[in-house]
Structure formats: structure tokens, C-alpha cells
Amino acid sequence: MKTSMKFKLSPLAVFVGLALSSSLAYSADAEQDVTAVKKDDKTEKIQVLGSYIKGADTITANPVSVVNADDMKYSGAVDTTDLVNILPINSGAENRPDTFTSFYNQGTSNVNLRGLGLSSTLVLINGKRQVLSGAKAQDGSVFVDTSSIPAIALKRVEVLKEGAAASYGSDAIAGVVNFVTNDTFEGVKIDGAYHTIEGFDQNDKNISILSGMKLSDNTNIVFAASMLRRSNMQGWERPDLVKNAASSLGTGFKLTGDSVVTSGPWAGTYAEGEQVGNPNCAGVNGNILDLDGDGDIDRCGFKYGLHYNIVNEEEREQYYTSLTHFFGNDIKLNVSAFYSDYRIIDNFSVPSLPNLSFPVVSADNSTNPFGVDAIIFGRHNPTVADFSKSRAAPRDNKTFRLETSLSGYLDNGWEWVTSLAYSGNTYKISQPEMSLSRLALAMNGQGGVSGDMTFDHFSTDLNHDPALLDWLETDFKSETTTRLLVWDGVINGELFELDGGTVYGAFGAQYRRESYQVNPAENSTILYNAAGNPLPNDFTFLGSVNNIDESRSAAAIFAEIELPISDDITVNAALRYENLDTDNSLDPKISVLYSATDNLSLRASASTSFREPSLSQFNADVTNTVNLVDYQLNPDGTPVLDSSGNKIPNASSLFIRQTTTGNADLKPEEATNYNVGALWSSDAFQVRLDYWRIDYKDVITIESAQAVLDQDPNGPTIVRQDPNDPSSTLAGISTDYFNAATIDASGIDIETSYRFDLDGSSLELSAGFSRYLSYDVPNADGSTYDAVGKFNFGSFVRSMPEDKGNISAHWLMDNHSVMARVDYVSSYINNRQGDTIDAFTPVELQYRFVTAIQEGEAAFSVGVQNLFDRAAPVVADGANFSYDPKHHDPRGRIFYAKASYTF
Structure with missing residues (x-):
């Protein structure tokens, strides 16, 4: 990988980009009729996600699901994370409370379509790429932080459920999620929401405002702002959720020789190699471990889960603005920007972490009662009873985006669109630790500011000098900055006529440049020996990261054509060539739509897709x-x-x-995607059924x-x-990134809705359901392992329930509405323990009332999530928390109230 200079935009470059750029046209619901907006005698047609041809007959040929603003109004959802969680095809994302195993990505959210990995879904905003987060998942996955997108400014979220490299390039292996903003809003809307967990003080407070107005007949401006204040819920408040989070490393030692202690708390006779735990283990609320079954305390473990948070204290502010202007020569300008500041305030950690250097307290140390060298199997301060000694591990997450656009029409009626978007993220992490070098001094009576304090590892009541503990403390700190610049240019219009109708075409190009920088603190930087191997750091438990300053660019050209073969059959074909710094890719796609009847359409598509290794995977240690x-x-x-x-x-x-x-020899991931579907659509009844299959190889x-x-x-x-x-x-x-062998995955999606028009009211029933049929991954011996319906411990595949879905009923009468929704996650096998993780079926119920107040409209909602207080299924995942946050919300019954006023 070539090392480039730091990627910066000069004021001139920004000015030129603003002058030349424009946004791609918005996407539309796959089942929405092609509508037209009249402006200066020009008809602006709607574009569907997955195609650059506007108003195309193949709108229904793309398997697109839509979550719109109403889905937020009629549920407890208040941000983009809540919207994404509604989607049954989102499986294995990290969007729920999990302050323990999500070490490097606290305060973020993401999408994981088909369970194919966080990095395999392309996230767009108004059809344009967004920068990757500086945070990354524990498995090294990179992703776009969807929580940074202001929900108050959204019109809808579109999900394309198939590979789309031919249209959008790298990363679109599992599909595409497009967040569409509301840039035509007029008026003022104020939203407020309050959520609280039953029986606990934890609560969320949200307030948002959306304002839009016409500055003139040709100019519209929109502004949005939102604020979140979230209080915490700590592990000691919910011990049922953290009962498995216990360590054998609390207060314990391994003796290197025979020993007899005649008095004191450690009195006894010991043999060489024997392990000895704190005799006052019960008194300090530790967990007693008798490893050899002789009745002695071999180790005094530590219940660290009680010190962590289930929900972090968080603060968030988000701002969005857009300006749309129509010039007299049929040229449209759009400029938009947003800024998000997300802070994790506490994210409590343990008072001390286990000492993985396993230091030795020498026989002649004044604190050693055994008279022989003792290896420390534990931590320096395993305080359990006093949770005020838990230390904060804050995160700071800032994201911005600036996009500008120009679009217009050529004399022959073809539309041209050109755009430029610049986005960035800075993610700061601070994690409490203890200094090994200072601890070594303190063990020998040279600790503290004055250099004369001694740390006693053999204290049975854990009553250590606070001043000495403060002196021992240090922190892991690192800042990661990502930047992305994307230019797009597209033209589309009519090519010629066939017997079946008009042939449409679209042609375009894209250039993008991204940068990735990691700046750890001096004590948090990996150092290497002459052989290139990492040296031990000054932390008892945590690791380090390396300095990175890398950039790269990519360029692409693409073409798309739509052929009406007959009145009933339409074929759409697309081809994209992408030139990367380290490789290149040529990806075709073909889709066919057959309109069998006025109500029934059949569709099929095949395509190839790819994902370029991230700069992090190439370079990060x-x-x-x-x-x-x-x-x-x-x-x-x-x-x-x-x-x-x-x-x-x-x-x-x-x-x-x-x-x-990092591995500089990584190859791009590649996939072949197939989709076959059927759509039935009538005034009252709609059904969408899709079978999908992905042959995925060289997975990173x-x-x-x-x-x-x-x-x-x-x-x-x-x-x-x-x-x-x-x-x-x-x-x-030590482990490395590598290209794994092929994954063969397949499944079925179904979405259906039926609307009853009753006397003075209406009732709409809807359901969404996704089932995995197979997810075959290779074993080390060459055999195949099916990951469906398993927790998948020891595999790079995330936990994968076979079925996910929801069923809802929505009744409306005049100013009143009632919504009920049942979410479903099927049971799956915990292959770590051999037991079954139960199915999870939380129910949400909401009542909403709308009324006119003065010149505006007010809406009030009250609801409850997890109505029957279903406990998250217990998951025995070693020493992790006792639930699976990738599929289950552990918080229990949540009451909420929402209010809005629009005028």
C-alpha cells in the first residue's frame, strides 16, 4: 500500500467543488408509482435505489424495502438506530447496549444486512457515500456510523437487498442502505420523547426541531437540530445480566516453592506450584474457586461485570441544513451539511484490570508472607463492594458532512447530475489502566509521589492507600480520523425506441479519495523490536495501536441500459469498472422484470460485487x-x-x-449475487417474496x-x-487478517401488508420475515460448517438465528391510532456450551392522539416497548455478559411518551 501525504482540502478546492457539484436524485419506494414534479415545464422523475435511470419500468425489479417517517411516529423509535433495528434482514449489527465487548466502537451503530458483516453493506446518504467511522468492531470490521445521521431530517430509509457493485462500486456486497433527507419541508416541527426502563432510574430525553421555509419561489431552506441526554444503568443494578462476567483473576498467587506460614491470614502449609487465593474472598465479595477440588481457595475471583454499564451515560447534539435553489435555466442547486457530536460520558470500567504480565513478588519482599517467590494471578485492586471506585472510560465521536449539487437538462432532454461530498469522522477513546513500571516500583517500596510507598498484593481486606492507587493509574488513549471525498457525474435519458417501448440509458463516472489516521498517545503506541515483533507496553491488561497516516483513491466509470423487450418483459443491464490503488474490478448486473398480470410481477437478477480491503485492514496493528x-x-x-x-x-x-x-497482501472480497422475486400489488393487499443467494469468496x-x-x-x-x-x-x-475461503449463503425474505377500510376507521396488518436457508463456511480440515441457527463461538461468523421478523397491526380512526408490533428472533444453538438460546418475542404497544391547536397540529403518544417484560435469553458466553446484544435488547420493559407540534 502506497503511503500518501495527509489528505486536506484547501479553501480553493472547496470553492471549486461547491461550484461544480450536485446530488444524485432521490430514491423511491420500490412499489411507489413513478411520480412527476413540474418545474418550469420540466418533468422531474423519481429514481429508484439500485438504478441510475429515472422513471424506469424496472422500479419493481429491485428488491427494495422502505422504512419511512411514519414508522418513527407510530413506534418508540427516535433515531436512525431504532429505524435500522426494525429491519428483519439486519442481523448481527452492534446497535444494542453492550459496553463490554464493543470496546472500540462505543457510541456508534451500524448495519449488517444478511449477517454478511458490518463492512459488507454500503451506506449512502441521498445516494452518496458517507465516510467510515474511526471506530471499529472487535472483529476488525469497519462501518459507517448510522447513529451520526440526524433522524429528524430523514424522509425515509431505503434498503436494497442485493449486491449492487455495478451501480455503486466497492462494499455493496450484501446490499445498500440509503438515508434520504427531507429537503423540501416547509413549516416548523418540534418533537420530544422520554423513555424510561421500568424499575430503574435510566432514561432517555430527546428533543428535535425541523424547520423549512421558502426564501423565494425558487429557493427553499431546511434546518434541523436534535439533542439526546441518556442516563446510565450499571451492572450492579442488573446482576442477572452480568452474572457470567466473572474472572478467575482476582486475588491469587502461584507459589514457586514449598512454604509454611505459621500465623496471620495466610497461615497454612503449601507445596511448590500450589495456587493460593485470598482467604478473605467471601469478605470482599469475590467468587471462590477451588480448582483442584481439595476444599482450599485456589483463587479468589472477581465479579467485574458488576462494575460495567448496561447502558452508558451519553450526550448527543446533531445539526442538519440544506438549501435548494432552482435557476431560471432549469439548473437545480442543492447544498446540505450536517454535524454530529456524540459523547460517552462514563462507560464505567473496573477499578483494575488483571495483570497479564504475571509479575513475581520475590521471597524477600516485606509484604510476602510465604518466604518463596509468588507469581501474581490477579489484579492489584479487585474492589467489588464499592462501585464508586469504577473508573470512567469516555468516548468522543464527531462526524460532519458537506454535500453540494448541480443538476439540469441538455437540449435533447437528457438530465445531467454532478455532485461532490466531503465527510469526516474523529473518534477518541480513553480507557483506564495501571502502569506496570510504576507497579513494579511500588512492589519494592519505591511507589507514590514521594517514592517511599509500598503496594501490598497480600492485603486480604483490599484496603490499599488511595494516594498510591491514584499514582498507579494511567490511561490508554487514541484518536482515529477518517475523511472521504466523493465526486459523481451521471447523465441519463432516452436512447431509442423498440417495439416494446423506449430504451433508456445512464452513463457516469466517480472519483473518491479517503484517508485514515490513527494517533495514539505515547504510552498507547505499539513499539517493535529489531525483528519487527511488538514489545510489551506499560499496561497491565490492555494493548496498544500503531500510528497510521494512509490515503488512497479510486476511480470508476459505469453504464446502465434498460430494454423493453416486449410489453410484459423489461431487461436492465449495468456494468461498472473500478480502478483501485491496489487492484481493479469489472462488475456486471442484469435484471429481468416480467409483468405477468396487472397485479403480479416476477423479477430476477444476477450480478457480481466486491469489497476492497479497508485502510485499517491493510495497515492497522x-x-x-x-x-x-x-x-x-x-x-x-x-x-x-x-x-x-x-x-x-x-x-x-x-x-x-x-x-x-495489518496485512498488505489482502485481496478484495468478491461475490456473485442472485435474486428471484415476486410482487403482488393491489389497492389493499401487497406481498413481496424474494429468494436470494450469495457466493462469497476471499472474505476478509x-x-x-x-x-x-x-x-x-x-x-x-x-x-x-x-x-x-x-x-x-x-x-x-497473535492473529492476522486474512482472506478466508468461500461462504455460500441463501435465504428467503417476505413482506406483506393488508389494509381494511372499516366504517369510519382503517386497520392495516403487515409482516416482515427473513429466513436463512444456508450459510456454509469452511472448517480448517476442508469440511463445511453451516452457521445458521448457531451462536458460532470460535468462528468469524457472528451469531445467526435462523429466523427474524415482525408482525404489526395499526388501527386508525379520526384523531386516534393504536399500533401493536411483535418482533421475533428464533432460538439458536449455543455451540460454546451445547445449550439452546431461547427465542425472543418482545411486544410494543402505542396509542397516539392528534389534534389541531391554534394554527398547527399536535400529536401525543404513549407506549411501552417489551410490553410483557420478556427477559433477554440467557447466553453462556464464557466471561462475557449473559446475553447476546447483537440480537436481544436486555433492558426489559420500557415506557415512553412522545409529543410533537407542527405549524
Whole structure:
């Protein structure tokens, strides 16, 4: 990968871009009739997501789902995260409370269409690309932060449920999500919402304003702003949700020789190699571990989950504005911008993290009661009872976007569109830690500001000097900045006539340039030895990241044609060539629409798509922690086998350091996409049915740390606590990004609605449902593993319930409405424990009343989410929290009230 200079825009470049650019036309609902807007005797047709041809007959040939503003009004949804969560085809996204395993992406949200990965869905705003977030998921996935998009400014969200590289280029493997803003609004709308969890103080307060006005007959301006204030809910308030989040590393030691202690709390006789836990373990609310079954306390564990948050305290402000102007020569100008500032205030962490360097307290240390060297198996301050000692781990997330556009018509009636969008994100992370070097000084009586304080690891009441603890504290800090500049130019119009009708064409080009910078603090930067291997840092538990300053560019040309073969059959074909810094790709797509009757349409499509490795995957080195299950080992490091010859796992899991390095040799991911569907549409009844299949190869992922350990518990990338003892405790592991083998996935989607017109009222019933038929991934031995219906521990595939969907009923009469919706996530197998994770069926109910007040309209809603207070299914995921945040909301019953006033 070539290293480029920092990517900056000069004022001149911005000015020129504003002068030359314009937005692609908005997309429309796949089932919406092609409407027309008259402006100066020109007819502006609507464009559908997935096609650059406006007003095309193949609108229904694209499998597009739409979530519009009404879906927010008639539910408890208040932001884009809530909108995305409604979609059944969104599977495995990180949008729900999970302050523990979402270490690097707190305060963000994302989309995961088809469960194919966060990086495999292309996110657009008004048909244009948006910058990737500086945050990334634990598995290294990069994504667009959808929470940064102001929901008050949205008109609808469109979801294209098939690969679309021929239209949009890289990243559109699983599909495309397009957020369409409301740039024609006139008036003022004020929204407010209040959510609270039953039985707890946690609450969300939202207030938003949308204002639009005509400055003249040809000029319209829109402004929107929103604010969120969210209080926290801590783990100690919901111990049922964090009961599995307990570590064996609390207060414990391993003795290197025989020892007899005649008095004091540690009195007893001990053998060489014996593990010893805090005898006052119950008194400090630790969990007692008897590893060898002899009745002794071998380790005093630590219930760290009680210190973390279930919901973080957060603050968010978002602003949006747009200006639309029609010139007298049929040229339309649109300029829009938004800014989002999202702050995680507390994100509490534990008072101290386990010391993975496993230091030794020497026999002659004044605090050591054993008289022999003792290896520390624990942490320096495992305080449990006093949750005020939990330390904050704040995040700061800022996103901006500036887009401008020009569009008009040529003399032959062809429309031209040119646009420029510049967007950026800065994501700052701060995580509390302890300094290993200072701890080493304190263990030898040289700690504290004065250099004469001693840290006593053998204190059984954990009553450490606060001044010394403060001196030991440090923080991991890093700032990641991403930038994206995109120019698009498209022309489209009529080509010629066939017997079946008019042939339409669209031709265009795109140029984009992105940059990725990581700036860690000095103590948080990975350092390397002469051989290029990472050196240990000054943290007890956390890892480090490397400095990165990389840029790259891509250019593309594309063409699309629509051929009416007959009155009933229309063919659409598209082709895109994309030239990348490290590769290139040529991607075709063909789709066919057959209008069988006035009500029934059949459709089919086939295409190829690809995803270029991210700059992070090419360049980022990071050390973080991972939860693994080690094996019982013989003294020579070979696994202990049971009578069937299988390796015997340890009884408990543990967190260890995982170092992942960027890989400059990564190839682009490639996929072949197929879709066959049917659409029935009448005045009252609509059904959309789609079968999809994706043959996905060279998928980029991080090697599974568990799989690497399973293959060889003492392999070359495995680090043990004692390098001379291959049976010692696991301390670290190295993994790399790599191109995995092919994934073959398929499934069925169905959406249906039926409207009853009753006497003075109406009732609409609707349902959406997605089912995976297969999701075959390769095993290390060459066999195939079907990930459907499994938790998928030890695999790069995320948890994947077989079925997701929802059913809703919406009744309206005059000023009143009642909405009820049942969401459904099917049960799936926890292949880590062999048990079943139960199905989850929360119910939402809302009543809404609308009335006229003076010159405006007021609306009031009251509702409850998870009406029957269904508990999130229990998931035994080692030492993680006790639920699956990728599919289940753990908060319980939530009451809400919403009000709006429009005038």
C-alpha cells in the first residue's frame, strides 16, 4: 500500500467543488408509482435505489424495502438506530447496549444486512457515500456510523437487498442502505420523547426541531437540530445480566516453592506450584474457586461485570441544513451539511484490570508472607463492594458532512447530475489502566509521589492507600480520523425506441479519495523490536495501536441500459469498472422484470460485487483482549486427552492479549449475487417474496483466536505466562487478517401488508420475515460448517438465528391510532456450551392522539416497548455478559411518551 501525504482540502478546492457539484436524485419506494414534479415545464422523475435511470419500468425489479417517517411516529423509535433495528434482514449489527465487548466502537451503530458483516453493506446518504467511522468492531470490521445521521431530517430509509457493485462500486456486497433527507419541508416541527426502563432510574430525553421555509419561489431552506441526554444503568443494578462476567483473576498467587506460614491470614502449609487465593474472598465479595477440588481457595475471583454499564451515560447534539435553489435555466442547486457530536460520558470500567504480565513478588519482599517467590494471578485492586471506585472510560465521536449539487437538462432532454461530498469522522477513546513500571516500583517500596510507598498484593481486606492507587493509574488513549471525498457525474435519458417501448440509458463516472489516521498517545503506541515483533507496553491488561497516516483513491466509470423487450418483459443491464490503488474490478448486473398480470410481477437478477480491503485492514496493528477457553496441558505442553482422544478444556475461560497486524497482501472480497422475486400489488393487499443467494469468496476477517488455540495450544503464535513452562497459563496470542475461503449463503425474505377500510376507521396488518436457508463456511480440515441457527463461538461468523421478523397491526380512526408490533428472533444453538438460546418475542404497544391547536397540529403518544417484560435469553458466553446484544435488547420493559407540534 502506497503511503500518501495527509489528505486536506484547501479553501480553493472547496470553492471549486461547491461550484461544480450536485446530488444524485432521490430514491423511491420500490412499489411507489413513478411520480412527476413540474418545474418550469420540466418533468422531474423519481429514481429508484439500485438504478441510475429515472422513471424506469424496472422500479419493481429491485428488491427494495422502505422504512419511512411514519414508522418513527407510530413506534418508540427516535433515531436512525431504532429505524435500522426494525429491519428483519439486519442481523448481527452492534446497535444494542453492550459496553463490554464493543470496546472500540462505543457510541456508534451500524448495519449488517444478511449477517454478511458490518463492512459488507454500503451506506449512502441521498445516494452518496458517507465516510467510515474511526471506530471499529472487535472483529476488525469497519462501518459507517448510522447513529451520526440526524433522524429528524430523514424522509425515509431505503434498503436494497442485493449486491449492487455495478451501480455503486466497492462494499455493496450484501446490499445498500440509503438515508434520504427531507429537503423540501416547509413549516416548523418540534418533537420530544422520554423513555424510561421500568424499575430503574435510566432514561432517555430527546428533543428535535425541523424547520423549512421558502426564501423565494425558487429557493427553499431546511434546518434541523436534535439533542439526546441518556442516563446510565450499571451492572450492579442488573446482576442477572452480568452474572457470567466473572474472572478467575482476582486475588491469587502461584507459589514457586514449598512454604509454611505459621500465623496471620495466610497461615497454612503449601507445596511448590500450589495456587493460593485470598482467604478473605467471601469478605470482599469475590467468587471462590477451588480448582483442584481439595476444599482450599485456589483463587479468589472477581465479579467485574458488576462494575460495567448496561447502558452508558451519553450526550448527543446533531445539526442538519440544506438549501435548494432552482435557476431560471432549469439548473437545480442543492447544498446540505450536517454535524454530529456524540459523547460517552462514563462507560464505567473496573477499578483494575488483571495483570497479564504475571509479575513475581520475590521471597524477600516485606509484604510476602510465604518466604518463596509468588507469581501474581490477579489484579492489584479487585474492589467489588464499592462501585464508586469504577473508573470512567469516555468516548468522543464527531462526524460532519458537506454535500453540494448541480443538476439540469441538455437540449435533447437528457438530465445531467454532478455532485461532490466531503465527510469526516474523529473518534477518541480513553480507557483506564495501571502502569506496570510504576507497579513494579511500588512492589519494592519505591511507589507514590514521594517514592517511599509500598503496594501490598497480600492485603486480604483490599484496603490499599488511595494516594498510591491514584499514582498507579494511567490511561490508554487514541484518536482515529477518517475523511472521504466523493465526486459523481451521471447523465441519463432516452436512447431509442423498440417495439416494446423506449430504451433508456445512464452513463457516469466517480472519483473518491479517503484517508485514515490513527494517533495514539505515547504510552498507547505499539513499539517493535529489531525483528519487527511488538514489545510489551506499560499496561497491565490492555494493548496498544500503531500510528497510521494512509490515503488512497479510486476511480470508476459505469453504464446502465434498460430494454423493453416486449410489453410484459423489461431487461436492465449495468456494468461498472473500478480502478483501485491496489487492484481493479469489472462488475456486471442484469435484471429481468416480467409483468405477468396487472397485479403480479416476477423479477430476477444476477450480478457480481466486491469489497476492497479497508485502510485499517491493510495497515492497522492493534493489541486488545479476547476471551478464550484454554486446555489442560501436560508438562511438555501437549494437551491432556480424554478416553476418546479429545483435548480436555479448562473449567473456566480467561481473557488474554490478542495482537492483530495489518496485512498488505489482502485481496478484495468478491461475490456473485442472485435474486428471484415476486410482487403482488393491489389497492389493499401487497406481498413481496424474494429468494436470494450469495457466493462469497476471499472474505476478509481476523483469524479466530480460539481456532488458532484449538489447533495447537503451544503453536508459534501462542504466548504462555512462563516461556520455559509450556503448560503454564495462557497469556497472549497473535492473529492476522486474512482472506478466508468461500461462504455460500441463501435465504428467503417476505413482506406483506393488508389494509381494511372499516366504517369510519382503517386497520392495516403487515409482516416482515427473513429466513436463512444456508450459510456454509469452511472448517480448517476442508469440511463445511453451516452457521445458521448457531451462536458460532470460535468462528468469524457472528451469531445467526435462523429466523427474524415482525408482525404489526395499526388501527386508525379520526384523531386516534393504536399500533401493536411483535418482533421475533428464533432460538439458536449455543455451540460454546451445547445449550439452546431461547427465542425472543418482545411486544410494543402505542396509542397516539392528534389534534389541531391554534394554527398547527399536535400529536401525543404513549407506549411501552417489551410490553410483557420478556427477559433477554440467557447466553453462556464464557466471561462475557449473559446475553447476546447483537440480537436481544436486555433492558426489559420500557415506557415512553412522545409529543410533537407542527405549524
